[in-house]
Amino acid sequence: MKTSASKISSFFQLVANYVEEKDRLTPTLTVNYKSPSELKKLIQLEVQEAGISESELNKLIRDYLKYSVKTENPQFFNQLYGGFNLPAFMGEVITALSNTSMYTYEVAPVATLIEEELIQKMCTITGFSNGNGVFVTGGSNANLVAMFSARNKAFPKLKSEGIYGLPVLSMFVSEEAHYSFVNNANILGLGSNNVYKIKSDAQGKVLVSDLEKKIQLSLDKKEHPFFIAGTAGTTMLGAFDPFLEMAEIAKKYKIWFHIDGSFGGSLILSKKNKALFKGLEKADSFAWNPHKLMNIPLVCSAILVKEKNRLYHNLTDLHDDYIFHDTESGSCDLGKKSIQCGRRVDALKLWLAWKFYGNKGYAQRMDRLIEMASYFEQL
Ligand SMILES: Cc1ncc(COP(=O)(O)O)c(C=O)c1O
Incomplete structure (x- = not known):
């Protein structure tokens, strides 16, 4: 045609x-x-x-x-949709029209700078002042990258030698956590049976006492606890876990602490509801999904990590000079921190919408969502 x-x-x-x-x-x-x-x-x-x-x-x-x-x-x-967002829709169309890929600056110069700008902005809001991140294909995969980061940090040789000969790596998530954690344990070769489910209270929040009990249980079995996940907005009840207490336990046992904000993470943009995120800055990673509450069309999702170079360390050192080059612009190539090669420009639609509505517009939107949820609860 x-x-x-x-x-x-x-x-x-x-x-x-x-x-x-x-x-x-x-x-x-x-x-x-x-x-x-x-x-x-x-x-x-x-x-x-x-x-x-x-x-x-x-x-x-x-x-x-x-x-x-x-x-x-x-x-x-x-569940989980956020309505129609015209600037974001325009960004989606422009992404398809310009059809480039996020692996190198050379082929995606503007998109690379936009993604970097957004990642830095999101890290700052999260409290990861020296953090880094990358756009991924959804919250489940953001959780996967967080687990992968924690696993490789705990056992750096694992990326070349595999999991052979290691102790059982155990992880701890709420019984209310998203199912992706169990799937990811399977994908990463850790085994879904090694995911300990932490009990929650009537509001769906993690019971910290049960978390510590289960970590002890795992240690008694000579396992290596490597990952704890809290949730900012559980899928069923919208609960926010007690992050501060969970972070303290993670620190005590030297375990990576991740917060899954796939559903409720965008509420961090509301000044009124900031208290929900107390302790987030103590986490090691945060999954933030603008394709839910920020009403950006699917897919738009980021994984943010506190340690600046962790995402690069995770991956095998790349010497593929058909694509990556040791040049000034090559140092901006985002492909070196992503598990994907070809990657859609998912940052553009978020950038256009965020520019259009501003921090203020999104803060108002988040406040309104909480007001509506409270009204519905009253009814
Ligand atoms: C708490 C939570 N985590 C993760 C996910 C998965 O996100 P995605 O659908 O973007 O993979 C969801 C989706 O509903 C969720 O509610």
């Missing part, structure tokens, strides 16, 4: 019509639900030998939108 300005503008007309339709706030518009067998009949899913015409292509796009859940509609109340 030949690209022309008129085709692009008719495509954006279709997008505009879709957005306007949603703005009518008709509840039925949030979902036009069909069962899998019904949907298979309504949409021509199979890719065939011959291609399709432009009008057929447009029909597929319309059908896709027609039967998809309209998560941006203000009437949509399923």
Whole structure:
């Protein structure tokens, strides 16, 4: 298909019509639900030998939108979404239009500087004054990188020699923590049975006494406790764990302390609710997911670590000079601290939205979310 300005503008007309339709706030518009067998009949899913015409292509796009859940509609109340964000949407489109990859400065000069700027800003807000971070493909993977960082810090030789001959590495997460921790224990070769689940109170907060008890239990078994995770906004109850006390225990036993802020982490932008994060600055890493409360389109997620060079140390020293070079701009290459090679520009949409609304706009948004949650609780 030949690209022309008129085709692009008719495509954006279709997008505009879709957005306007949603703005009518008709509840039925949030979902036009069909069962899998019904949907298979309504949409021509199979890719065939011959291609399709432009009008057929447009029909597929319309059908896709027609039967998809309209998560941006203000009437949509399923979990963890944050509504429609126009500057962020624009950033998403520009990311696809400019279609570059975050591995080197050479191929993504502006995006590299934007990501670095945001990472530094987020580290400062977190209290990691000398910290570092990288955008990742979601909160689950942010938690994975945190665990990987903790594991490699505890056993630096592990990255070349593997886990063979090491003691059992144990980790401690709340029974209310996100399921990704258990999955990640499997992915990292640590074993899901070596994840100790800490009891929580009626509000869903970790019981610190149980945390210490379980660490002792693990030590008695001659295991090596390497990772504790707290949560800023648990998935079920939105609970914030007692970070300060957890950090003290982590320090006492020399264990990496991570805070999973995938859901509630963005509330740190609210001055009124800052107390929820007491102790965060004592953590070693923080997962922050702007694709939830900051209403940036999926995926937009960062892992922040207190130790500046940890993310580089994690990875095998790279001498792949087909891509990375020892030049001035090469020193800015973000690919050297990411487990991905090709990586989307997820920072642009966040940067545009944050520039547009400002710290103030986002602080107001967070305050409003807490107000609404309190109102709902009262009801
Ligand atoms: C507390 C918490 N951690 C992690 C995640 C996973 O984040 P993601 O869906 O971006 O992988 C979620 C998602 O709901 C969550 O609520």
